[in-house]
Amino acid sequence: MTLTQLRYLAAISDAGMNITQAAERVHATQPGLSKQLKLLEDSLGFLLFTRKGRSLESITPGGVQVLIHARRMLLEAQNIRAYAANERREPAGKLVIVTTPTQARYVLPHPITQLKAKYPDVSVHLQTHSEGEILSTLNSAQADLAIVSTSGTAPNFGLAIPLYSWRRVAIVPKQHPLAQTLSEISMAALACHPIISYESTLRADSSLQKAFLQSGCAAQIAMTASEVDLIKTYTRAGLGVGILAEMAVSTALDNDLAIIKLPAEMVMCTTWAVLPNDRVLRDYVLDLLCDVAPQLDPVDIRRALRGEQRYIPQTVPSWIELTQSITS
Amino acid sequence: MTLTQLRYLAAISDAGMNITQAAERVHATQPGLSKQLKLLEDSLGFLLFTRKGRSLESITPGGVQVLIHARRMLLEAQNIRAYAANERREPAGKLVIVTTPTQARYVLPHPITQLKAKYPDVSVHLQTHSEGEILSTLNSAQADLAIVSTSGTAPNFGLAIPLYSWRRVAIVPKQHPLAQTLSEISMAALACHPIISYESTLRADSSLQKAFLQSGCAAQIAMTASEVDLIKTYTRAGLGVGILAEMAVSTALDNDLAIIKLPAEMVMCTTWAVLPNDRVLRDYVLDLLCDVAPQLDPVDIRRALRGEQRYIPQTVPSWIELTQSITS
């Protein structure tokens, strides 16, 4: 049993029992994998895959168990390599982030630019998914971290680190009657207008729906979209009042839109970085996080990931505080 | 980075930075380890040990981190091998148990005899320690399981499985006045006599001390011993009333002694099997446990060890029930 054999085993499983395809992914030849698989099965003494003719059909129950432990070993091997790469200040590396389109488009550009300036040889891979899919993606894909938002408690996976809190805002075209709203708008006033927002607001437990329910009004969801830009576009077209995350609007770029505060019934959301436990992160990952949220202490995070102590978050700043401190 | 290199690394650390000694333990030559260590350090890019002249002085902070992950990998490798050995019904194997002298001497002989009858090629290693040292030994030594007793809650380590509950009994020579005691003796009556018991009863929080305190008496601890046999010997010599675990006396062997029940103030103790989490056990380990405590379900234990579900203990039988069902 060698590490190579286990790596091949995982690759074959990942490639859907296709040895040829697995061989390409690990940059080796197909007969090589075939042979190492056979050797592994011989040394273990039982079959890891069921065969159909010559092809692999499916993984055996024993194969599943072996694979579980093999993947843990490969993860730890990665950890050692990551630690070593940090230690010798290796400039190159890979960074896979799974997050939502809003984060990817409006929050991450600046931190990632900073990161690329400091570490030009790190290849960054952004995977955007809808809110619900992100944690399962972090689990299956070999991503380094997830950045997600919740309106309530911490995501129940790995180590969840609160980055900042934020509110939703309403947007209308400057010529819209509501554009004159001076301070914040009431939920009741908002209920008179058709709403344009994210797809996720259709869910009954969304914080938007709950805010309307709480104030005794029913929202008219005029339309939903998955892309923030679509919401802006249709708001500009006069189809209704757009409601979106405050990170997604800026007075500079959206100067044809009026930005209206929403009342306290519209609860604050929190954006979290979610890190898989027991994983050694490259330095640039922590750099990135600290760049997003300066209140973080990389040493604390490292300790929490190693399981040495529970992670106790600092006071979580609001998005507005963060952007103010950047411009100042 | 190969598994061999990591195994050597762990061996060198275990041998106190002595490469020659480490080489013996892994059945390899000293130059082999020396070279592989250098190769590992080269591939990682930093030193794992500090050198003093030519000798290894101590492990570096980086070495500590690498070692943590390396040990996890080696454990998982062991897990795969153990799973495979089970799968192919490998008759040979090793079983390391850490436990107390009482368990080793009075509880385990029968189950271990059974085990050796079923698996003659398994080499069994019993390590006896005092109650307090056992869990730390299980942690450091590569033992398969610990068997310990507590008078209260479950040991806070790994997976603790309650095997049986038991009481203490008092013993006196047949000619002793108390030998005529018909049913159980009161704590007050007991307090009139010098007590001979385990060393651990000297601790203020021992259940024996607490029982005396609760009934308002002070025990006269005449003497303590670490060995059960010593307690019996000095009891026979008439030095006092022996108090020991009921497993340690039998009407057959100790027919010169009268066995006296103790009242309910003397709380019941529980004997636990403690298994390290995330470890694949050989079949014979579970066989042994089920032989000690027939209420156990090996499938449940396996699932709990894999972290698939919490372990919910069955009703825990008392030692008396266990011995009765064996003889019946």
Add this chain to the structure above:
DNA sequence: CGCGTTTACGTCGTTCGTAACGATA
């Protein structure tokens, strides 16, 4: 006949042990 796996074979790299050497206390 193409796709995918297995088998066969030659080459290359690596590991391992023996032996000699070096340093240290």
Add this chain to the structure above:
DNA sequence: TATCGTTACGAACGACGTAAACGCG
């Protein structure tokens, strides 16, 4: 001088890739 680690070298093993054969759809 004894102990412990390093270096050097040769033999053996193992891994890998190329090429060909085999089954199956």
